[in-house]
């Protein structure tokens with residue numbers, strides 16, 4: 001692990017987590033602010049690296065597009081359950097919708113009962129946020145465990161003050177693999193930047209491919225570099241201005 005971020009090959013592909021990486025985490029997911037530098041640097045990277053810039057997030061696709069508008073990048077949303085490739089085509093499995101619906105119905109009463117909990121429903125996954133109710137972490141965990149016991153096609157993905165339920169076999173590492181099979185990403189050295197435990201799957205894939213894995217802020221990680229958001233943006237701007 002080192003803290004000085006290196007130069008990268010000109011044939012690199014960039015993969016960014018969204019919350020806690022491109023934007024600072026907010027008390028409620030809809031309250032994040034996208035600083036102007038974020039769009040600026042994503043556009044510059046995309047120009048310099050042949051369009052090989054992707055977002056890989058637990059968020060729904062529409063939410064990411066809304067935050068980054070007018071930029072529309074290749075995006076793996078909902079941890080890769082829903083993916084838009086660089087041509088704009090969507091890839092997702094409708095078969096997961098039923099289990100997600102059942103999980104949503106099962107968790108709704110808990111959220112109604114406890115103000116501050118947020119149940120975020122997506123196309124083929126959902127998130128139970130307890131950032132405003134850390135006292136309820138154990139109750140939330142018990143509830144999602146019950147739901148998964150009833151719906152074994154779903155798995156729990158713990159994040160920062162959130163439990164996500166997503167289809168088994170879907171994770172950010174698989175999303176990176178899928179994106180790397182296609183132009184303009186194919187054949188490039190992958191660079192993944194993320195801040196949360198869910199990003200470790202992607203770090204693993206990128207490390208195995210000889211790429212660069214960058215962990216933002218604290219926490220155990222298998223990433224080979226660590227920095228904070230300030231260090232990340234300084235590095236990115238250095239990459240796009242020293243060309």
Ligand SMILES: [Mg+2]
Pocket residue numbers: 017018019020021194195196
């Ligand atoms: Mg994150």
